[in-house]
Each structure stands twice: as structure tokens, then as C-alpha cells.
Amino acid sequence: MIDRDMAPLLQVSDLSRHYGGQVGCEDVSFELYPGEVLGVVGESGSGKTTLLKCIAGLLPPSAGTVSFDTRVDGPRDIYAMSEPERRMLMRTDWGIVFQNPREGLRMNVSAGANVGERLMAVGARNYGEIRGNAVDWLTKVEMDLGRIDHLPETFSGGMQQRLQIARNLVTQPRLVFMDEPTSGLDVSVQARLLDLIRGLVRQLGIACVVVTHDLGVVRLLSHRLMVMRGGRVVEHGLTDQVLDDPQHPYTQLLVSSILPV
Amino acid sequence: MTQPSQTSDVEEMIQVEGLSKGFTLHNQGGIRIPVLENVSFTVKRGECVVLAGASGSGKSTLLRSIHANYLAEAGSILVRHDETWVDLVGAPPHLVLDIRERTLGHVSQFLRVIPRIGALDLVAQPLLTRGFDETAAQRRAEEMLERLAIPRALWALPPATFSGGEQQRVNIAMTFARDYPILLLDEPTASLDAGNRQAVIDLIVEARDRGVAIVGIFHDAFVRDAVGTRTYTVDSARKAA
Amino acid sequence: MDGTPNAATPETLAGYNFAYLDEQTKRMIRRATLKAVAIPGYQVPFGSREMPLPYGWGTGGIQVTASIIGVEDTLKVIDQGADDTTNAVNIRRFFAKTAGVATTEKTAEASIIQTRHRIPEEPLRADQIIVYQVPQPEPLRFIEPREAETRKMHALSEYGIMHVGLYEEIAHFGRITQGYNYPVQVDDRYIMAPSPIPKFDNPKMDHMPALQLFGAGREKRIYAVPPHTKVKSLDFEDHPFTIESWEQTCALCGSEESYLDEVITDDRGSRLFVCSDSDYCRTRRDAGHEGSGLPVPAEPDTTASEPAGESS
Numbered sequence: 001m002i003d004r005d006m007a008p009l010l011q012v013s014d015l016s017r018h019y020g021g022q023v024g025c026e027d028v029s030f031e032l033y034p035g036e037v038l039g040v041v042g043e044s045g046s047g048k049t050t051l052l053k054c055i056a057g058l059l060p061p062s063a064g065t066v067s068f069d070t071r072v073d074g075p076r077d078i079y080a081m082s083e084p085e086r087r088m089l090m091r092t093d094w095g096i097v098f099q100n101p102r103e104g105l106r107m108n109v110s111a112g113a114n115v116g117e118r119l120m121a122v123g124a125r126n127y128g129e130i131r132g133n134a135v136d137w138l139t140k141v142e143m144d145l146g147r148i149d150h151l152p153e154t155f156s157g158g159m160q161q162r163l164q165i166a167r168n169l170v171t172q173p174r175l176v177f178m179d180e181p182t183s184g185l186d187v188s189v190q191a192r193l194l195d196l197i198r199g200l201v202r203q204l205g206i207a208c209v210v211v212t213h214d215l216g217v218v219r220l221l222s223h224r225l226m227v228m229r230g231g232r233v234v235e236h237g238l239t240d241q242v243l244d245d246p247q248h249p250y251t252q253l254l255v256s257s258i259l260p261v
Numbered sequence: 262m263t264q265p266s267q268t269s270d271v272e273e274m275i276q277v278e279g280l281s282k283g284f285t286l287h288n289q290g291g292i293r294i295p296v297l298e299n300v301s302f303t304v305k306r307g308e309c310v311v312l313a314g315a316s317g318s319g320k321s322t323l324l325r326s327i328h329a330n331y332l333a334e335a336g337s338i339l340v341r342h343d344e345t346w347v348d349l350v351g352a353p354p355h356l357v358l359d360i361r362e363r364t365l366g367h368v369s370q371f372l373r374v375i376p377r378i379g380a381l382d383l384v385a386q387p388l389l390t391r392g393f394d395e396t397a398a399q400r401r402a403e404e405m406l407e408r409l410a411i412p413r414a415l416w417a418l419p420p421a422t423f424s425g426g427e428q429q430r431v432n433i434a435m436t437f438a439r440d441y442p443i444l445l446l447d448e449p450t451a452s453l454d455a456g457n458r459q460a461v462i463d464l465i466v467e468a469r470d471r472g473v474a475i476v477g478i479f480h481d482a483f484v485r486d487a488v489g490t491r492t493y494t495v496d497s498a499r500k501a502a
Numbered sequence: 503m504d505g506t507p508n509a510a511t512p513e514t515l516a517g518y519n520f521a522y523l524d525e526q527t528k529r530m531i532r533r534a535t536l537k538a539v540a541i542p543g544y545q546v547p548f549g550s551r552e553m554p555l556p557y558g559w560g561t562g563g564i565q566v567t568a569s570i571i572g573v574e575d576t577l578k579v580i581d582q583g584a585d586d587t588t589n590a591v592n593i594r595r596f597f598a599k600t601a602g603v604a605t606t607e608k609t610a611e612a613s614i615i616q617t618r619h620r621i622p623e624e625p626l627r628a629d630q631i632i633v634y635q636v637p638q639p640e641p642l643r644f645i646e647p648r649e650a651e652t653r654k655m656h657a658l659s660e661y662g663i664m665h666v667g668l669y670e671e672i673a674h675f676g677r678i679t680q681g682y683n684y685p686v687q688v689d690d691r692y693i694m695a696p697s698p699i700p701k702f703d704n705p706k707m708d709h710m711p712a713l714q715l716f717g718a719g720r721e722k723r724i725y726a727v728p729p730h731t732k733v734k735s736l737d738f739e740d741h742p743f744t745i746e747s748w749e750q751t752c753a754l755c756g757s758e759e760s761y762l763d764e765v766i767t768d769d770r771g772s773r774l775f776v777c778s779d780s781d782y783c784r785t786r787r788d789a790g791h792e793g794s795g796l797p798v799p800a801e802p803d804t805t806a807s808e809p810a811g812e813s814s
Contacts, residue, residue, distance in 0.1 A: 033355050036355060083658070084658045087658060087660065106645065106666070108645070109645070109666055109667075109670055110670060110673060110674075112669070112673055113666045113669050113670050113673065116666065116669055117662060117663065117666050118662070119662075120662035120663075120665040120666060120669070121660065121662025121663070122662070123662075125665070125737075125738055125739050126738060126739045126740050127669065127672050127738040127739075127740050127741050128740050130669065130738075131669075131673070148673075149673050149674060191376040191377065192376070192377060194376070195375065195376050195377045195378065198375070220375065223354065223355070223358055224354045224355075237332070237354060238329065238330075238354045238357055238358070240330050241329060241330055241331065241332055244325070244330050244331065245284075245325075245330065245331040245332050247285075247332065248287075249287030249288060252286070252287050252288055253287075253288050256288065
């Protein structure tokens, strides 16, 4: 559960990103506590992916700061860190699950090696232990262990996403970013993946930022919800409160647009 | 965190003060529907306050506002959380979640199912974060499902395919398995037959007699009489306006 | 290493600068080489020139040799350990004609040894330089095709990926199968491709008294290992680096220690195991060592004896 006695894990202040004259995202501020899951919703072009890239260290913001509570030095502005420090952080204490598994996986090495890579990157040099960890994590994401030496290329979309999750969680990060983790998957596969993510996030107490356009995803996963439009946050609050009692005209439109099942 | 307002009574668990709530429908010409206007009442330990009022008078809205599921427009909703008073209106989300986790139980009319999780786990899992070990949580969950007459054959199955009454009983089991000091009940017996209705009544009465502060909506007069200690009538702001 | 063009002697070709390359180019290559020596294992880009032989035949090695060779030097060139292969013979002849330097097949007599695919068996000395011909200088390339990214990985010492390659081999074959171009870490810093030498030769690179220079002509990179520098072959704790070994000894000189080539001697698969280092083998034979001289029968066809149905 959310640990409110600790300092915020991530503190985003007045973050803006412009592309020339175009606004990517504008004036976004929020805090994320250990174990907390934040959903970010909005239609295509609302700036949610730009925001995710900025806070995940992939795209320097035009203005504002992103501060992460590092294990050793406490809160640090991630863009004031040196590049090696930031890359190390991204490989260890952070995870990123991409919408497109090709961005997040090495397609030309086996599933086991994909999971083991982050361990080897932080100095693991014992094959047996690396292999054991890979087996362990592939089990946790419900992969058939018979596929451990197969290339991700041969996997279904749902399996590739589960492999991405295992690959990210193996170093036990405290913060994971997810960009549309379930889009493009069959509904039944989506449900399984969501349930898996939900279970892992709760068990391991990982804080998460989940960007999606699917309100069902945030309803299930996130504690808190930010609604974005035109690069700005138009509404921000408890997930169920934002979805059941939306205040902003755009959120009301969004909520009323859900097709009933 | 807010300090106890005016006459602080150790027995009080909920203090609603001047609560107003309406809805503005921006996509329908911005019309505003007022529902609650200046509502004030308190609930003490061991009390079961029955919300009364005509259909549409705002009973559910009031209950949902106390659960912070609806955003109050004015007033305050104080709940006693860890022996301090917290105003749910304007409380930061993680604090609200913590209050819901440990203080404020809620039984809604419908079970929000989670795909792939069996009924037993659904009841047992939340107990694990509350000091129960695996076996104790399991035992407690079994006990609750048994009391609520969920057939053992269904325990391992996700409740998505259960009947309405079964889903509702799983929902009740989830909430009553945990010892919340405050319970909000929104028609907990709506789709139950007489036998199951009695099981739920027993649970509510036990909780009340243990000192749990309860606020509920009960359409069924039999249930109302069996569990209620006091009635609070919600006046429709619309009628008043 | 004077800068004057050759006065044609009976042995050298008229009209060419000493050692073929013009002096500006040699200076440029020497600067790159000095930088490479200063940063062991780091790949220094250089303006590789067109040479009168095709890429893949040693254009990188030949340019490095041309830049460091002087009139006093004695050059040895080997290809797969042998002095008498086409590539070796031609490069030796090239320098004899364009620089007029002495050439030799004796490892001990050479001051510069240019090599493709082997390090001589005889330990090298501090007054010698070995020049490796390198086809692919980037050890990270097999897994990361982007040059910008591999440079960043080198800069930040992000080398976990190298072990991913070794992991894959163990996962698929139960052991590390990489037999040549086996990646090494130089001076606890840069990961380096040792060029396609057999891993048998990797331990020779460690703390070698001779200067080691690497030239990749097509890829336009020079790198180096200074004398007495630590060179470690990558491995796992539970799968340590090992070198090849043979049950056979050299059929010609009887050596039990050298890297053996397998030569098929007839159409029934009989094989002869002989030293890959031709100078080493001859030196031993001259000193009176003798092998069996006999071919080894073909390996029994193990696949045929397996029960049908198990193999697929």
C-alpha cells in the first residue's frame, strides 16, 4: 500500500515541454508516494506521452523539474544528474514498460537473457544465479518456462508484454512507468495482463505511472488519476472520485463516452 | 489533519457539517442539479444511522460523499481516523485511501469484480495487509463466505459469473471480514432472499454492538427495524429550492 | 623513418614513398596510434586510406605497419599462424618492395609482426610490436547496431550486454562456445575485440611485454594494448574462461602445447593435427623434436549409431 510516512518518491514541479511553438505538456505538477499508482488519461495528443517521457528521463523538459528520491542521496533532480547516474537509475530503480514491446525488449536474444540483462548490467556474474532469477521472474509473469530460451520474436503480444514486465521488475525497481501497456491486445489477454500488473504492483509495493486512454485500466490499477487535455492537467484526484463524480467538462465527456458492456 | 471541532465527544466517529453537494452537467448546457444543501449530522460508536428520505432525495449521494467517492462542494466531513479527526473534504488522495483502507468500510450496491481473482482470495487478500498471516486470512475468509452461504464450489471462481445475490454477498464478506470502525452500507440486502438477509442483519447487528459506527440505506423495513438505532431524514435540496 | 621518398634500390620500387603511404597520412595514423596507446582498448577513429588490396585482406593492419615501420625493422607477417599463405607472402613482399626492409619468418628475429588470426606461440618481447588485422573492431556491435549507442555504452562502461551474449551460449549449448574473437576487458576499463584470434591466444595478450596494435581498415579504427597491460577474458563465476585443448599432439613436431590445425588428408576423413604456427613447428623440428607423422582416423560417425527417432 501507499507509504505516506515516507517522502514522495517522485516530485514533478511546473513541468513544461514545448516542441517549437507547439505545446507538448504545460505546467504539470504532482507527487507520487512509494507504492502509489497514478493513472494519466487523455485522448491522443493530450500530452500524456510527452509527460511520461519527460518524467521517465527520456525527454528533457523545457521548464520545470523532476525530482526522484534516490536510495543513496535522497531527492535529486533527474535532469541535473550526470548521464551515467541517470542511466544507472533507469536500469536499476526504475522500469519502463513500452506500448511497443520492440522498444522495451531485445528481440534478438532469448527471453531468459532479456530478463537477465539488467542483472548483468549491474554486475551479476554468476550464470546459475542469473538463470535462477530469470526462471523465477518468468514464473511470476506466468510464462511457460519451456520458452525461456526462445526469442521474443516468436511470442504473442501478451507474452511480449509480460516479458517486458519481468525484464523491468527483476532489479526490483521502486518506480515503473507504463505507456499504454495493454493496448493492442485481445480483451481476454488484456484482463490477464492487468490482473498480473495489479498483483505485482501491490505485492512489491512498486509506485507506478500508467499512461493510457483506457478508463477501465486506470479504474483497476490506479489509486489516483490525472486527466489531461491540450497538454494541461484538467482534473486530478482519487480515481473513483474522478470517474464517478467528474468535475471538468472534458472529464465528464470522457466518462460518458465509455461504451457499456 | 483537523482538530476535533466544537464539542469533542470521544464516542463520535463521523461529523458532517454544512455539507452541500450538487452536480453540474457541463455537456448538457451546464445545468446544475443541487442535491444536498447544508446537511449536518453525527454518528457515534455503536450507532446505526438509517438514512431516510424519498427516492432521489440524495441518500446515496450523501453516503458516497462520506466515502469521498463524490466531491463535496461545501462543508466538512470529519471522520475519526487513528484517534484524530480528518476532514475528508480536501484531504490528499493518499490519506483518503489510507482512511478507506483502515477506517472507512463501504458496501456498495454492486460488486466491482476483478478479473481472474477467486471469491475466497478476493476476501482474504485485503486481510494480508492488515496483520493477518496467510492461514489466518484464509480462515477468516472461509468463515465469512460460509456465514453468507456462498457454496464452497464457488470459492475458487472469480465472481464475475455469479448471480446478483451471490456477488452481493461476496461484496459484504469482503467488507465485514475486516474490522472497520466505520461502515457505510448502501442497500446491502437489496437482492437477497430471507435466509441470506438474516445472515447480513446478524453481521450488521454484531458489528454495531461491537461499537462500529454505521450509516446505511435500507429500503427493506424489516432490515431497517432490525439494525437501525436512529433515523436521519435527508431532505432533497431540489424540493427545498 | 625519414621522410624522403625512396631512391630506388634494386629491391624497392621507384616512385613510391617509403612504405607506400605519404608522410602526412603516416603522421595522422601515428597520432591515432599514440592516442590508442594512451587509452588502452579505446577505439580511435582514423582516416583510413585506399590500399592496393581489398578490404578484409588486412588494409587496417598494413596501414598501421606502414606508419610505424622504419628502415632498421625486420618484418614478419603471418596469416592463421603460417608465414607461407598468400596473404602473408604478399604483405611481406609489399613492404620489401615499398620500404626495402628486411623480412623474416622467424618470430624471434622480427621487430614487427603483422598477423591475421593468431599470436605466435613463442612469447613476444618488449622490443617487438605485434600488429593485428581487424575486420570488426566493435565488440558490442553484435547486439547493438547503433554506433552512437555503442560509443555511449563504452563511455559509460555499460557492459552488461557483453555477458548477455555469453549467457545465450550457455543457455543454448551448456557452455560458452565462442571460440575466436573472444571479448576481453583491457585494464579493467574498455571491452575490446581481440580480432578473430582463437581464444587459445587470449591469455597471451595479458601482460604481454610487446606493444599490441590493432588496425581496422574498413571500419577506420585503431586501438592498442600497451606493454604489460591487464587483459581479461570475460566469463561467469560458474563458467570460467577456458582455452581449447587437444587429445592429439602435433604430428610433425610432437608439441603438446601449441594450437593445432586439423588437416583432412584423404577422402575417408583421416586427419592430421599440426601446429598452426609454422615457424614454431619448424624451430622445434630443427631442434630435434619429432611427431608421430601419422594421421588420425576419421571420427566415428556418432549420429548414425544413435537410435532412430531420438535425433530430430
